[in-house]
Amino acid sequence: MTLLTVSDLVVEAAGQQIIRGLSLSVNAGERVGLIGESGSGKTMAALALMGLLPEGLSLQGSIELEGVELTGLSDRRYSEIRGDRLAMIFQEPMTALDPLMRVGRQIRDAVRLHRRISRAEASSRMLQLLARVGFPNPAEQARRFPHQLSGGQRQRVLIAIALACDPALILADEPTTALDVTVQAQVLSLLQRLVREERSALLLISHDLAVVSSVCDRILVMYGGTVVESAPTREILTAPRHPYTVALLDTSRGISADGETAAGQLPTIPGAVPAWDQFPCGCVFRGRCPREQDRCREVPRLTEGEHRVACWFPFSSEGGGGA
């Protein structure tokens, strides 16, 4: 069952497109990864879904969650959905909590926003949530202020806030990027376990292929504000079709376990991601792509099917990938 359908989403700032025609869908309970370099528009896409775009940005296209069209909703109606059906975990746990308020109260507030329950009931739900995100002594943790917690602990509090009202879909924007490497794995496996137990769907946004492929059933590759390829995780890893995906995989594959590289150099994608207002017309990867031809001046559409690719000259689907 399709939970979220985004079609032809366009976000504009001062007449320039930051997100150009983003389409994606997430099924109920599915874990989908959205991967891309910095500047590819991942965070902007998440904020657009939440209806929390910064002032001055305009939005076109359609976002449908559980059959409800979200674009054009009044802030009042959108606020009823935010946090209730659709929750978000942000990248910066250090600043995402109110520094002047005890964490327990912040979680309890999130519970009470969408549930007509007493303070006492909300408190017991809050303690339950704290226990679920792995705090051994919830009552004690609830009385702490954010500055008394570590980064990993704060991110777990934010996960508890996101889970507060059993959302159908959780957006997680680089939830582990700001954390220590040792804590990253813990938080990630916690997130994975919880969405499975709660039967929520997860849209995990990251630049880290390893993170996304360890958690997600399906991966969307984003470049220049649009999805260039979408396929089950295994297929993306073994049989990528879009030249950008192939290049992205090569950068992580070219390094052997001891850090040596074949050519003695770190593999990179030639060129750099253009500034958001400097993308070429036609295919967004034009100019960095080794397979570019004249036809790439036209915008390629995403193909239909399980393995979708937006490219005029994709690699063959028979595992021809990195050749």
Added chain:
Amino acid sequence: MPRFLWRRLLTTILTLLAASLLVFVVLNFLPGSPAQVILGTQATRAAVRELTVKLGLNQPLWMQYLHWIGGLLTLHLGRSYISGQPIAPEIGSALSVTAPLVLLGLLVGVAVAMPTGVVSALRHRRASGTILAAATQLGIAIPNFVLGILLIIVAAVYLRLLPASGFTPWTTSVVGALQSLALPAISLGLVEGAILSRYVRTAVLGVLSADYLRTARAEGMRRHQALLRHGMRNAALPVITVLGLELSGLVIGAVVIEAVFTLPGAGSLLLSSVANRDLIVVQDLVMLVAAVVIVTNLLVDIMYRVVDPRIGLGS
């Protein structure tokens, strides 16, 4: 009591002592003897000597200092050199004008600063916010005595709404006293309010772009809900600090405003005492102002720690 409070109280007392020493030393090293001033240039040496002894001015300085401090602590302020009247009631009646004036000024300032600061921050991308911010800039640029004179011309001379000068004592009529304080308090408060408004605007702007506000919005709070729940306390932190500084500014501004409106307050008393070389009254008043500033700082410090758990009371 938490350790922080003990330590902070101790430093406050030490600061007060240091301030009193400074005030005493500076005023006592001014050239010229009060006895000479009181008796005039025609007085005989013997008469001056006699008065000097009578006033206790021949005692060693440290004795005079201890005598003065002891008097302050027990509220036995002695008699004026000039009028011979007891000082305590004189300062008391002056404070019955100045203290309400300063507090009313603070009230006007806060009443002006909060809405204008918040609104100009919330609408900072729109014309209305920019105009409001520009208006507060104008408010900062106008000295309070100019505003006071303008208010006298408009509200007192043309409209005849409020008295232009003088003071109706509280004991005669509370309404009358408030009426005579209205214009001075407004001219004091508007200018301080304009300054405070800029700080409120900056604080609210900072909160608006804070990550925790975005978290609150993602939980499903409306913007005003999020601002009330998470924005106010966070924005209050810098404003509290400025408010403390403003109170000192108001006390100093009151000296000028009392002269404009001929109010018999502490400012007027200070000016006339300086002119008359009524050294001991000057000394008491300057010490009083210093004490107000120092104690305000103490209160701001405590308040800051009550609001912000990151600093904490160190209990």
